[in-house]
Amino acid sequence: QSALTQPASVSGSPGQSTIISCTGTSSDVGAYNYVSWYQQHPGKAPKLIIYDVSGRPSGVSNRFSGSKSGSTASLTISGLQAEDEADYYCSSYATSSTPVVFGGGTKLTVL
Amino acid sequence: QLQLQESGPGLVKPSETLSLTCTVSGASISSSSNHYWGWIRQPPGKGLEWIGTISYSGTTYYTPSLKSRLTISIDMSRNQFSLNLSSVTAADTAVYYCATPNPYSSSIHYWGQGTLVTVSA
Numbered sequence: 001q002s003a004l005t006q007p008a009s010v011s012g013s014p015g016q017s018t019i020i021s022c023t024g025t026s027s028d029v030g031a032y033n034y035v036s037w038y039q040q041h042p043g044k045a046p047k048l049i050i051y052d053v054s055g056r057p058s059g060v061s062n063r064f065s066g067s068k069s070g071s072t073a074s075l076t077i078s079g080l081q082a083e084d085e086a087d088y089y090c091s092s093y094a095t096s097s098t099p100v101v102f103g104g105g106t107k108l109t110v111l
Numbered sequence: 112q113l114q115l116q117e118s119g120p121g122l123v124k125p126s127e128t129l130s131l132t133c134t135v136s137g138a139s140i141s142s143s144s145n146h147y148w149g150w151i152r153q154p155p156g157k158g159l160e161w162i163g164t165i166s167y168s169g170t171t172y173y174t175p176s177l178k179s180r181l182t183i184s185i186d187m188s189r190n191q192f193s194l195n196l197s198s199v200t201a202a203d204t205a206v207y208y209c210a211t212p213n214p215y216s217s218s219i220h221y222w223g224q225g226t227l228v229t230v231s232a
């Protein structure tokens with residue numbers, strides 16, 4: 001069982017927006033503004049797309065945005081494109097002894 | 112540009128020790144205070160699992176479920192860090208990634224390509 005809870009799957013049509021949630025606790029997501037999101041295509045390594053809740057690494061499309069309310073973080077993907085079809089994982093800083101916790105992952109299907 | 116490359120056996124027998132090395136290029140492990148060095152694994156068809164992290168000073172952080180079997184170390188002379196997981200079982204079969212957790216936020220900007228390790232007799 002993963003430390004952070006994500007929906008197993010979401011879907012959307014091209015051009016639409018979709019939101020993926022990531023629910024933690026007051027000890028991880030709720031305690032720190034250190035939520036990251038990763039995109040993983042089949043057979044590839046994960047790619048960081050959001051860090052520190054809403055930061056976007058250089059080169060990542062501005063169609064990806066992140067936010068947080070309480071112990072739930074969200075990834076919004078606007079203007080869905082076929083290339084966005086992938087698995088998405090959230091992670092959060094947790095404690096000094098267990099600094100990284102992941103969500104179980106969400107499979108995004110672009111219809 | 113920082114790059115990471117995993118290396119090691121792709122097949123390990125049950126009860127033996129899984130050993131992997133990550134070679135870092137584009138940055139010095141000993142002087143890169145912006146990065147810690149870590150391992151993440153992903154069993155086939157499943158999600159990501161953080162295994163452990165080591166700081167540039169050698170302080171280690173291990174996931175509790177693997178702590179008794181796990182050692183992560185740094186070889187500054189070779190600009191490498193390594194993973195040793197003892198007494199492996201089929202449950203340890205996974206793609207193993209080396210990566211760079213940020214010391215403060217744990218965000219991971221750089222990942223290796225991953226290497227599949229299968230535990231089987």
